[in-house]
Amino acid sequence: MSAPAHQIQRRVEFYETDMAGIVHFTNFFRFMESCEHSFLRSLDHELHGLVEGLETGWPRVNATCDYRAPARFGDLLTVSLYIEEIRNRSVRYRFEITKEETLVAEGKLSVAHVAITDEGIKAVPLPEALKVKLQSLITDH
Numbered sequence: 038m039s040a041p042a043h044q045i046q047r048r049v050e051f052y053e054t055d056m057a058g059i060v061h062f063t064n065f066f067r068f069m070e071s072c073e074h075s076f077l078r079s080l081d082h083e084l085h086g087l088v089e090g091l092e093t094g095w096p097r098v099n100a101t102c103d104y105r106a107p108a109r110f111g112d113l114l115t116v117s118l119y120i121e122e123i124r125n126r127s128v129r130y131r132f133e134i135t136k137e138e139t140l141v142a143e144g145k146l147s148v149a150h151v152a153i154t155d156e157g158i159k160a161v162p163l164p165e166a167l168k169v170k171l172q173s174l175i176t177d178h
Contacts, residue, residue, distance in 0.1 A: 041117035041133075042174040043076035049112045060108040065142045066100060069132045072116040073146065080170045088164050091152040098127070102144035112136050120175045126150050126160040128171065 053064045074084050077095075085094045108114060115135045122129040127149045134142040152161045163171070 039119070042120050043072060043079060043118040045072045045075050045116050047071070047114055047116070049108055049110050049114060051110050054110050058109050060112075062102070062104065065102045065104070065134060065144060068114065068116050068134060069100075069102070069118075069130075069144050069146055072118050072132065073130060073148075076118050080167060082164075082167050091161065092154070093161070094151055094153055094158075095148040096151060096158070097146055098149050099145070099147040102142055104142050105140045106136070108134075108136055108141045114141065120171055121145070123163070123168065123171050123175060125162050128163070 047068065049060055053060050055061045077084055082088075085092075087093070113136065117133045117135070119131040119133075120128065121131045127147060129145065129147045132142075132144040132146070133140060134144070149160050150163050151158045
């Protein structure tokens, strides 16, 4: 198995659980997004900001998550990010969320790189420096 491009760890907070004491399904999307933000910052890039004079962002065009095992309050989760595909104006990530050696959830995010202008939102090419960094971290799985 290939190494992830990025990983974070976090403890499950009480407010992230449902009445059964299990992490509410919506929070897995937040965990993936937190890992993505940390990853982009590690590459000296922000999720939203000015790039080459344009206000840019990364809206989600697809998001999925498959749940494999429960996670509960206090569990230490590892969120691993893998780069599945880099296109001219988008990136597709895959995530594995584990508790110790147990796979808790697997997810995917497809994100578009866009410019936000007075005329609206338009997909634009990834900045070349970022694209080079991403390509050096792409993994096969």
